[in-house]
Amino acid sequence: VLFPAGSHTRALIEARLEELGAPVEVVAESHQPEVLRAMVRLGVGWTVLPVVQAESLTNGRVIASRRLVAATREGAAPDPAAQLLLAALGP
Numbered sequence: 656v657l658f659p660a661g662s663h664t665r666a667l668i669e670a671r672l673e674e675l676g677a678p679v680e681v682v683a684e685s686h687q688p689e690v691l692r693a694m695v696r697l698g699v700g701w702t703v704l705p706v707v708q709a710e711s712l713t714n715g716r717v718i719a720s721r722r723l724v725a726a727t728r729e730g731a732a733p734d735p736a737a738q739l740l741l742a743a744l745g746p
Contacts, residue, residue: 656683656694656702668703675743 658665672679682700685691688708695702 656685656691656700657681658691659684659686662686664703664705671743675739 657668669679683694685694688704691702691704692708694700
């Protein structure tokens with residue numbers, strides 16, 4: 656479930672998913688983040704929300720946290736798939 660086609664947020668989300676090679680199948684749209692949250696709660700699908708909107712889903716508390724470390728063999732050629740994953744995870 657996403658913001659409607661033509662919205663800036665939707666364009667950003669779709670562009671990033673396409674870069675990652677992830678298929679995009681939109682089953683519902685809404686201009687309202689509250690409606691998107693409700694659809695997720697009802698099991699219609701998943702979404703990407705601004706942090707302010709997502710916080711209310713967790714009552715402002717972290718529900719899961721994990722620190723990840725990427726390790727590579729010194730001198731090894733970079734693996735394209737690993738680089739894609741690291742780029743998606745961010746700094």
